[in-house]
Amino acid sequence: MTGVQRRVVSPSEEFYRTYSATQVDAIVASLAQRAEFPFELTYLGGGSELWRAGEVRSTAEVAPVLRDFDTVLARHAERLLTLVPPSTPVQVVDLGPGTTRPVRGLIRHLLDGSRLAGYHAIDISAEMLELARRSLRTDFPDHADRFELCRGDFTGPDLARVLTARHDDAGPARFVVLAGGTLYNFADPTRVLRHVGHTMSGHDVLLLTLRVDTGVDRPPFMDHVRVGGPFKPQQLAGLDLLTIDRSWYQTETGFDRDRSEIFVRVRFVVPVAVTFDVGGDRRTMSFEPGDTVLVWRYLYLDRAGIADQLARSGLEVRLFERGQDSQVALVAATRAG
Ligand SMILES: C[S@@+](CC[C@H](N)C(=O)[O-])C[C@H]1O[C@@H](n2cnc3c(N)ncnc32)[C@H](O)[C@@H]1O
Structure with missing residues (x-):
């Protein structure tokens, strides 16, 4: 044969x-x-079109999990602000902003309270950054010119372009956002967490939005x-x-x-x-x-697994909130000790 x-x-x-x-x-x-095609590279070039399609969806069409990803940061914005010193301005550092859908409500909240000290984003995909820039200009026409978006890989040295290490707590606090489950697509999320955590100062808060294992609605x-x-x-x-x-x-x-x-x-x-x-x-x-x-x-970790992984990365969970009707969770963490 x-x-x-x-x-x-x-x-x-x-x-x-x-x-x-x-x-x-x-x-x-x-x-x-x-034996793996790196998923983060599928956001480049024509692959970004598949995400552009998602950007034009209406809220009514969106599955609960996506709705929660889009809204969870804004819904808990006031609680997040209790994690930084009162009245301190807050800079948002968005790692992998994609369409920026999840972070726009948080930016709006900070602007309304006169707390936004700036918005910096880094994305590996030029096309996703263009999408991000356009959405931000539409939603924040008076502010978007000052927002800084740059192309790079935040898992390596490019991170320093948006998040520079500070040895004191002077200057604005920073919300370092890793939204949409991006962290858990990496082969070694703990390495990425350590890399980001090392660059954070004592006043910075890492904000993760993730899909977590709650024991129900499992795939x-x-x-x-x-x-x-x-x-x-x-x-x-x-x-x-x-x-x-x-x-x-x-x-x-x-x-x-x-x-x-x-x-x-x-x-x-x-x-x-x-x-x-x-x-x-x-x-x-x-x-x-x-x-x-x-x-x-x-x-796909449960709450204890996430806390354990953050602890192994030198970070401590300060807030854990569930989405409204899905397995989406918002986790806020600061440097341990
Ligand atoms: C799952 S999407 C999430 C987008 C957005 N944060 C959200 O929650 O809707 C992941 C985004 O991160 C970007 N990305 C993935 N890996 C990256 C890396 N190593 N460095 C920079 N950007 C990355 C992708 O291009 C994409 O825009």
Whole structure:
């Protein structure tokens, strides 16, 4: 019996237009070492269009979980202000602002109380930043010119462009926002938390909005891997750019008990080879039937697990509030000790 013929492809022109040489290197390394396409890179280029579509949704159409993500910061704004010294101005530092939907209510609240000392954002995607800039100009026409948005990766040295370490507590307090569950998409969220925590001063407050395991409404695939979904188009956007046809794999959605992670991965059903151009050198990656590539992960912790992870990162939970009708939670933390 002859084997199934190997599909041999190269990434699309759009792939090389979308990613810098360093990002191409990172994608090849991640595929080789972790069998994973880095999800944060799917926000770049055409992938951002999928998020733009979400921006125009009306409140009535929105699922409870998204509604909670959009409103939870503003609803608890007054309680958050009790975590910084009274009357101190507050600067908002938004890590991965995306559409800015969740943070606009908080900005409005701070402006109304004459407490906003500035808004700084950093996002890995130029397209998402453009989306953010436009939304902020629409909602805050008199202030948005002073808002600073820059492109960069907050998990590395670029963080210093929006959050500089201060050795005293002089100057405005800072709300450092990591909203929309972004933190838990990273392979090593504790490393990211430590990195951000090291740059915070004693007056800064980290604000996380996350989907947490409350023991109810758990995803139905937690006990068995579900073949064929559910998945979002964003989760396959990276493989699409590699021109890996969707009929060459099956999607699997499941829960990794050892890591407490929900995942979406693909499992190849035919042999596939992808040849990359890495700085002028060709590098081929081969996948055999049965091999998997992870395209999305989400650390799914309960309240105690989140507090424990923050403690291991040198941070202490100061407030934990649930969304109105979903598993969304707002966690505020400050530097421990
Ligand atoms: C899940 S979206 C959340 C957006 C927004 N905070 C919200 O809650 O709606 C993640 C955002 O973070 C950005 N992002 C992801 N990883 C990043 C990184 N390492 N550095 C900078 N931005 C990143 C993405 O481009 C995207 O805009």
